[in-house]
Amino acid sequence: MTQQTQTTEAEIKVFKALADPIRLEIIRYLNQLDHEVSCGEIGQVMHISKTSGSYHFKILQEAGLITTHKVAREKYVSLDRSTxxxxxxxxWQNL
Amino acid sequence: MTQQTQTTEAEIKVFKALADPIRLEIIRYLNQLDHEVSCGEIGQVMHISKTSGSYHFKILQEAGLITTHKVAREKYVSLDRSTxxxxxxxxWQNL
DNA sequence: AATATAGTTCAAATGTTTTTGAACTATGTA
DNA sequence: TACATAGTTCAAAAACATTTGAACTATATT
Incomplete structure (x- = not known):
């Protein structure tokens, strides 16, 4: 922490998470679907490797933009609209 | 253009511009002030070099988040809230 | 004219993010 | 048991973003 608030750090994480075309596409995709999907299915739709998918889902989750839960082998993802x-x-209210 | 729309490119520019603590501070500062300020003044407030300031203002401008105009030697900056x-x-409407 | 001030540009250095493949864990299926 | 499938982790490579100082343009002041 150099001089920023906690709020700013969370805020920066959100903007960083959205500042990437693949992750923005994932958000778009989750938004139009409006039900849970597995990481694998999203990965196929986005044409990315599973490693790359894993990386992007981690960033989205750490920003609080998605929530996940595991069912057996699969990890299901859904959009957290409140973030x-x-x-x-x-x-503006947040600033 | 690999598969994204024009809208997405502009959107990514906006999120990238906001995904940096210095630039977010600049936006905050401009928002509370609500009048034009010179690049130099902002640079002093942010404790950054003029070179670094110049770089960040360019990014904010290319994202459409600020507008600028030169008066003699000085460049004045103001927030473009519409972006x-x-x-x-x-x-959500944009997605 | 000489000097100062505001800002830009450039290339190099540094720092951060993203992609990649290989090796791994855990679960499911034959 | 053997093999397949979903996802993670790691370290290296590649790509991208940021900072730095020096040299520059343009305007202002003495």
């Missing part, structure tokens, strides 16, 4: 709402939709 | 509104406040 988008907090940092984007209510950006 | 924030388009990409953040109305994020």
């Amino acid at each position: 988008v709402d907090q940092y984007l939709t209510h950006f | 924030v509104d388009q990409y953040l406040t109305h994020f």
Whole structure:
């Protein structure tokens, strides 16, 4: 922490997470679907390797933009709209 | 253009621009001030070199988050709230 | 004219993010 | 048991972003 608040760090994580075309596509995809999907299915749709997928899902999760839960071998992902709402939709209130 | 739309490219520029603590501070600063300020003044407040300032202002401008105009030697900067509104406040409509 | 101030540009150095493949864990299926 | 499938982790490579100082342009002040 150099001089930023906790709030800014979470905020930066959200913006970094959204500042990538693959991750923005994932968010788009989850938004239009509106039900849970596995990492593998998303990876196929995005045409990315499973390693790369794993990396991007981690970033999205650490930003709080998705939530996940494991069912047997598979990891299911869903959009957490409240984070988008907090940092984007209510950006001015947050500043 | 690999598979993204023009809209996505502009959107990515906005998120990249906001995904940096210095630039987010600049936006914050401009927002609370609500009048034009010179690059130099902002640079002093942020404790950054003029070269670094020049770099960050370029990124913010290319994202459409600030507008600038030169008066003699000085470059004045002001916040373009409509870009924030388009990409953040109305994020869901934009997707 | 000489000097100072505001900002830009450039290339090099440094730092951070993303991709890759190989090796791994855990679960499912024959 | 053997093999397949879903996902993770690791370290190296590649790509990209940021900072730095020096040299520059343009305007202002003495």
